[in-house]
Amino acid sequence: MPRALTLGNGDLLVNFDARYNLVDLYWPYVGRENQTDGHACRMGVWADGKFAWVEDDAWRKTLGYRRDTLASEVTLENASLGLRLRCSDAVDFHEPVLVREVEIEDLSGRARDVRVFWHHDLRLFGVDLGDTVFFDPKTRCLVHYKGKRYAILGCSGSHGFGAQRFATGKKGFSGAQGTFVDAEDGLLSQNPIEQGSVDSTMGVDVQVPPSGRAQCAMFIGLAETYGEVRDQAERIRARGTAIYLRRTDAFWRLWVARDRFEYGELPAEVVDLFLRSLLILRTQIDNDGAIIAANDHDITAYARDTYSYMWPRDGSIVAAALDAAGHVDVTSPFYRFCAQAVTADGYLLHKYNPDGSTASSWHPWLGKDGGEQLPIQEDETALVLWALWQRFLRRRDVEMVKPLFRPFMRSADFLASWRDPATGLPWPSYDLWEERRGVLTWTCGAVVGGLRSAQAFALAFGEQEMASRYGRAADEVIRGMEQRLWNPSLKRFARMLVRKPDGTYEPDMTVDASLYGAWRFGAFAPDDPKIEATMLAIRERLWVRTDVGGVARYEADPYQQRANGDAAVPGNPWFICTLWLAQHGIAKARSVDDLRESIPLLTWVSQHALPSGILAEQLHPYTGEPLSVSPLTWSHAEFVATVLAWLEKREALDICPTCGTPKFFYRQQRGALLPHTTH
Numbered sequence: 001m002p003r004a005l006t007l008g009n010g011d012l013l014v015n016f017d018a019r020y021n022l023v024d025l026y027w028p029y030v031g032r033e034n035q036t037d038g039h040a041c042r043m044g045v046w047a048d049g050k051f052a053w054v055e056d057d058a059w060r061k062t063l064g065y066r067r068d069t070l071a072s073e074v075t076l077e078n079a080s081l082g083l084r085l086r087c088s089d090a091v092d093f094h095e096p097v098l099v100r101e102v103e104i105e106d107l108s109g110r111a112r113d114v115r116v117f118w119h120h121d122l123r124l125f126g127v128d129l130g131d132t133v134f135f136d137p138k139t140r141c142l143v144h145y146k147g148k149r150y151a152i153l154g155c156s157g158s159h160g161f162g163a164q165r166f167a168t169g170k171k172g173f174s175g176a177q178g179t180f181v182d183a184e185d186g187l188l189s190q191n192p193i194e195q196g197s198v199d200s201t202m203g204v205d206v207q208v209p210p211s212g213r214a215q216c217a218m219f220i221g222l223a224e225t226y227g228e229v230r231d232q233a234e235r236i237r238a239r240g241t242a243i244y245l246r247r248t249d250a251f252w253r254l255w256v257a258r259d260r261f262e263y264g265e266l267p268a269e270v271v272d273l274f275l276r277s278l279l280i281l282r283t284q285i286d287n288d289g290a291i292i293a294a295n296d297h298d299i300t301a302y303a304r305d306t307y308s309y310m311w312p313r314d315g316s317i318v319a320a321a322l323d324a325a326g327h328v329d330v331t332s333p334f335y336r337f338c339a340q341a342v343t344a345d346g347y348l349l350h351k352y353n354p355d356g357s358t359a360s361s362w363h364p365w366l367g368k369d370g371g372e373q374l375p376i377q378e379d380e381t382a383l384v385l386w387a388l389w390q391r392f393l394r395r396r397d398v399e400m401v402k403p404l405f406r407p408f409m410r411s412a413d414f415l416a417s418w419r420d421p422a423t424g425l426p427w428p429s430y431d432l433w434e435e436r437r438g439v440l441t442w443t444c445g446a447v448v449g450g451l452r453s454a455q456a457f458a459l460a461f462g463e464q465e466m467a468s469r470y471g472r473a474a475d476e477v478i479r480g481m482e483q484r485l486w487n488p489s490l491k492r493f494a495r496m497l498v499r500k501p502d503g504t505y506e507p508d509m510t511v512d513a514s515l516y517g518a519w520r521f522g523a524f525a526p527d528d529p530k531i532e533a534t535m536l537a538i539r540e541r542l543w544v545r546t547d548v549g550g551v552a553r554y555e556a557d558p559y560q561q562r563a564n565g566d567a568a569v570p571g572n573p574w575f576i577c578t579l580w581l582a583q584h585g586i587a588k589a590r591s592v593d594d595l596r597e598s599i600p601l602l603t604w605v606s607q608h609a610l611p612s613g614i615l616a617e618q619l620h621p622y623t624g625e626p627l628s629v630s631p632l633t634w635s636h637a638e639f640v641a642t643v644l645a646w647l648e649k650r651e652a653l654d655i656c657p658t659c660g661t662p663k664f665f666y667r668q669q670r671g672a673l674l675p676h677t678t679h
Contacts, residue, residue, distance in 0.1 A: 002610065003614065004016055004612050006295070010287035011027065014089075020055065024297050026308075030290070047114045074089070097232060104214050115205050117201055119200070133145075140162025140163055141162070142168070152229035153200065153219070155203070166203070167189045188203060266643070267599070274640060281637060290355075291334050312381070319335070346415075347418075349375070378418070378426050382411075382449060388457075389453030416470055419477070423505070428497075436496070438496035440496045444480070490509055495514070548620070548622065572618040575635040595646065614631040616630035
């Protein structure tokens with residue numbers, strides 16, 4: 001089930017599914033140690049002898065966020081119970097604390113005795129072995145612990161602070177379902193402690209006046225010791241949950257800064273999704289620098305692994321988008337993370353855990369010919385260089401870049417040297433979709449972007465010989481792309497070249513949306529006839545011809561396939577691939593009217609987001625429902641990047657009435673918008 005709400009502060013990440021169950025609780029790293037292991041933690045309501053978990057279909061639900069902030073705005077209505085709940089959840093901007101407030105409204109016209117219950121199926125360190133949960137009389141909270149993982153769960157209602165009702169118990173073996181069953185009669189066992197595979201439920205009583213409203217709240221705090229979580233509970237008891245929500249609201253509104261940009265004629269829904277995407281991106285970034293691809297635990301059912309890793313490619317694209325939006329403080333740790341991860345030979349590996357260790361991989365070190373091969377996607381090494389240079393163009397933050405120069409020039413040396421001398425192109429590596437090995441047009445474009453960025457850095461730091469070497473290598477890759485990857489008869493670039501045992505190459509002419517990489521990182525201009533023809537092939541061959549629409553990854557894409565054999569559906573539509581079409585239209589626009597042609601694609605994305613604004617990886621081609629993980633960090637990054645590209649181009653096309661030239665102009669070789677001389 002897709003994650004409908006995601007909340008976080010860079011240390012703690014919390015996800016809710018579309019039923020409003022808390023399903024993921026990542027701490028102390030974003031993306032590592034899911035303290036629920038993806039299992040549902042429920043909220044339930046008892047009134048007048050009736051009970052209902054809010055996950056039940058009897059509740060009419062609306063899940064969203066407060067405007068421009070990382071606090072939820074959830075409405076739940078149950079006609080049978082005669083109640084309406086307004087809920088707000090937030091991870092405190094500063095502490096690893098989740099606060100949840102519930103306002104209960106009576107719809108029956110009579111006084112109500114309502115009981116609200118919160119059930120938690122915690123599995124500390126992500127494993128349901130050896131946990132303990134106990135009721136702590138000092139704080140009147142429940143405490144789960146194992147080793148250096150402590151979670152304190154507290155609540156407040158009409159009676160004040162502390163759990164009036166609680167239960168601790170076993171779950172998941174010997175027929176034990178869990179303490180949530182105990183709550184369904186409105187009562188709890190008050191069992192004070194349990195160990196092993198455990199869960200807990202706590203509740204409070206709320207007196208609701210006729211047709212009136214009353215409030216209750218709960219919180220979860222996380223730390224490494226009992227003393228620390230006890231102190232968290234005492235602070236919340238003293239200050240109240242409302243101040244945590246209020247200060248978190250204020251922080252995120254300051255952070256996202258709606259008035260930072262002039263949005264012109266962009267539709268309001270596009271602007272709202274742009275700002276929501278910035279906030280969602282922040283939740284997926286660990287404070288130590290790892291930009292995580294996605295934190296939706298349900299994907300483990302597909303491959304027994306997650307997306308909760310730092311792929312340098314995804315991270316670079318996210319960092320470039322956030323840098324362009326001005327959030328450079330968030331991205332600086334990412335570049336340092338990558339600099340520390342660069343191997344002695346200069347390349348980055350497949351993916352990394354949030355703590356910087358090497359993550360799981362399916363890229364072999366042994367080639368099909370029995371020889372050694374590098375288990376890498378070379379674009380990942382190249383794009384970190386490209387993203388850092390894009391940032392440097394905007395910020396000129398020399399002090400930040402200085403300690404990164406040497407490790408990243410080691411990467412540039414690798415990009416320049418790790419090439420087939422017969423073609424000038426990079427040696428085969430794995431593709432961005434992680435499905436095949438070859439010499440990809442996308443990867444070649446990324447390598448050119450990385451080498452050009454390294455050339456520019458070398459010039460900036462006075463390393464003339466290095467700059468010349470990187471520049472020559474970039475030129476040779478471009479020539480190789482023209483000679484080997486461009487197919488003049490089909491009028492498009494090949495997806496890749498497959499190296500045969502005799503050392504020759506065979507082109508794979510499958511139309512793939514990633515061919516957009518031939519221009520995106522600077523190898524070719526967006527209006528080059530070869531690029532125009534290639535992008536036209538993407539639009540014509542990969543557009544999903546159903547009511548849903550959107551662009552598929554490539555022809556006959558089997559991943560999460562929902563339309564086997566339907567010629568109208570080359571694959572499921574992906575947000576990132578659809579946005580690549582929009583980016584190309586923006587890049588080659590020569591008039592405001594040209595630029596406006598990309599707005600429908602931005603609107604398409606906003607219309608297919610979840611009601612909360614979350615973007616999945618892909619969509620069902622017939623129903624439009626989200627497929628695979630959500631949110632996908634890359635999807636939100638491409639939306640941010642596309643909107644920013646639109647805004648910059650709109651400004652560049654703003655014509656000066658005095659001299660008839662743009663008030664801003666684009667310097668192609670530097671990729672920067674420079675101001676027009678005032679009159």
